[in-house]
Amino acid sequence: MKVIIAEDQGMLRGALSTLLGLEDDIEVVGQAENGEQALKLILELEPDLCLLDIEMPLLSGLDVAERLKALGSPCRVVILTTFSRAGYFQRAMRAGVFGFLLKDSPIDELSSALRKVQAGGRAISPELSLSIWEAENPLTEREREVLRLVAQGLSVNDIAKQLFLSGGTVRNYISEALQKLEAKNRIDAIGIAEKNGWLE
Template sequence: MRVILAEDQGMLRGALSALLDLEDDIEVVGQAENGEQALHLIRTLQPDLCVMDIEMPLMSGLDVAEQLKADGNPCRVVILTTFSRAGYFQRAVKAGVKGFLLKDSPIDELAASLRSVFAGKRAISPELALSFYNSENPLTEREKEVLKLAREGLPAGEIAGRLYLSAGTVRNYLSEAIQKLEAKNRIDAIGIAERNGWLD
C-alpha cells in the first residue's frame, strides 16, 4: 500500500517513515510538514492512505480529511493524535476518517491498523474509543449560541440584542462557558469549543 505521512515534527515524521518503510507491504511515497502540503501530495500522488497529525500548520488533519471528502478523493485517512477529545472524533467520523490512533502506539500496532484500514475496516485505539464515548459537550444550547455570536466578533451588548437578553446575562453565559472549558478567555473558549466540534 502507498502511504503519505503528514506530521509537522520533522524528527517524528522521519522516524515513522523509516519504520513503516521496513514493512514489506507498506511504501511511504511522500511526507508533508503541514496540511496544505499533505493535500497537494495526496492530489498529486494518489496514495492509498494518508497518516496525519491533527494539529498541523495551515490546515489541520481534520481540515484535510474534510476537503478530501468534499473532493470525493478515495485516499483513506488515518489520524494520529495525542489528544483524546471527543469532538475531534465526532468531526473525524463526519469527515470519513477511517483510523484514529495514538501517536505513542507501537509501530507494529500502527502497521496492523493501516492494513486494517486498507482492507476497508476502521481502526481506533481502545484508549481513545473509551474517552470518546464518555465525553460529551459540556455547553448548554444558550452558551453555544453566545459563543457562536462571540466568534463573529460581536460585543456582549450586540449579542444581548440578538438573543433578547441583557448584556449582564450574556457576560454570565460567557463566563460560565470559559469556566466549563477551562479556558483563559472567550477567544480561548471559542477555540476549544471549535476544536472539539461543540459549536456545530
C-alpha cells in the same frame, strides 16, 4: 498499499516513514510537513492512505480530511494525535476519517491499523475511545454558537442581533456556559471549550 505521511515534526515523520517502509505491504510514497503540502501530495500521487497529524501548520489534519471528503477523494484518512479530545473525534467522524490513533502507538499496532483501514474497516486507539466516552461535551448547540461568536470578538448586542435573541438571553447562555465549564470569565470559557474541541 501506498501511504503519505504528514507530520510537522521532522524526526517523528522520518521515524514513521522508515518503520512503516520496513513492512512488506506498505510503501511510503510521500512526506509532508504541513497540511497544504499534504493535500497537494495526496491529489498528485493518489495514495491509498494518508496518515495525518491532527495539528499542523497551514491546514490541520482535520482540515485536510474535510477537503478530501468535499473533493470526493478515494484516499482513506487516518488521523494521528496526542490529543484525546472528544470534539476532535466527532469532527473527524463527520469528515469521513477511517482511523484515529495515538502518536505513541507501537509501530506494529499502527501498521495493523493501516491494514484494517485499507480493507475497509475503522481503527481507533482503545485509550482514545475510552476518553471520548468520558469527555462528553456539556454545552448545548446554542451555547456553543454563542461562545463561538464571543471568541470572534462580537459584543452581546451584536450576538443578539445575529441570532435574533435579546441581550438578556445571550447573557444567560454565556453565564450558563461559564458555570458548566467552571470558567472564571469568558476568555477562560473559550480556552477550556477550545482545548476540549467543544466548539467544533
